[in-house]
Amino acid sequence: MLRFWLALAALSLLGACAPFHRPLAAADRNKVGEVDLRVVVAQESFMFSAQAPGVSAATGGGLIGALIDSSVQQSRQKDMSAEVQAIVGPLLDYDYRAEAARALEAQLGEPSTFPLKIRSAQLLPAMPAKAEHEARIAATKNGPSYMVLLLQYALEPGLGAFTTRTSALLWQDGRSEPTYRAAAIFQTPVGGVARATVLRRLTADDGQVLRGMMRESMTQTLHAVALDLAGARSGPVKTARFNVNGSWVTLAGQSFDERPGHVLFRDQDGALYSVRSAAP
């Protein structure tokens, strides 16, 4: 139980610290120069049992849910395996990295789509080791700037929506602290009710729908980050239906772009949302 309270205290304090979003200052934007972009996708498949974020510990999800998981872990193992086999098994052949890499190449092939001059862009299957990462940041003192997107993707419980959650970080001038930092969340409803129907729809025609959603998530994430980097101003308040841990809630925030079929807004902490309004 001590482990739980320590973690809860640490996470609560972290949550109370400075907001994650740090806009790129005009002075820094003028000095960015060329950028090496790395998109890190460290997961290998849909992480089925991961506790979806967004449910606070106080409401009984998140950490408490994890503790409950911990206490019954052995008895749940078999049930989880059966469910994973039925849900994730059919999706195992679809490689998020391959689709995201295609979208990355296509998006950055058009120089006007990104406000920074990208010297190189790569999709990495793993986070570089700490020493390598720090050396890369130090090298920005006399070299190109360094931008990392840490991306996690998920099908929400119940398969109602596909979500990616990305942290964007930019280092420049040899400074150890990022000069730009943002959270970008993309979500598209999947459509359908019964799991079997949803899976059939996702994987039909060699996974055309699923692959399309994967590519779109990368494109829309880059688009949202690009607008934020460019200092896109906040407009009127927009609302969107958003799937959190299998439940639909209504989120509201100030819009920062108009795009057909999508609602793009910032929440009060500056997190960027790009939410598709209907299933593809």
Add this chain to the structure above:
Amino acid sequence: MTPLLQAWRPAVFRALCMLGAMPGISHALTETEPLPMVYEAAPEPAERPNSTPAPALRVTSGCTLYLPRIDDTRLNKANVGNLTLMLPTLHATPVKVQSIRAGGDPVEWTRSALQYASRYGLQVVSAVPPSTGATRQATAEVALRLAHSWSSGLNLVSHVVLQASFRMPGTEAVVRQYHGMGTRANWANGNGEFMSVLNLGMEEAVRGLVVDVAALCDGKPLPARAPAP
């Protein structure tokens, strides 16, 4: 409130924030040391603490599984997991990510896990069968499709997928996938803990395979692929 206490409050708050953000607390993973990929069997599910009573898996005697080939067909062979720190907020994104490298030989890891199936009463032979027509035997070419572990809240989770291609006399090979999920409490983000949860996932996948091999030995057809729930 006394002036002294007022002066200390911001400092204490900053210190607590820093304490919470210290990588040393949240990331004890030794990322320079790859996981050894050594299989160590855990107690059978029925013998574990916190477990609900479960019938032990036993294969009737004389059943032999031949393994002429084991491949590693994972898309990313260099890594076997990640440790991702996300805050429990609605707009959570990965704040910090560490990847876990694989050392050792994942094919040997898979082979060891399959050899441990002997504890269920199955004879496991890493070779081509001497005769394909013999009864009470099965032959499977096995591929390791996925082996990944990750942090989830206060737990570690793993997902291991084995794909077996069963050679049946007079028919085409029948392919089946076996998924194993491992979960365990995450006390220190230690490399050993990640290896342990991967072993739990592997064990679960092997159990699924053993059930099908037992059916083949008893002359029963393989069950249909699991339908989506």
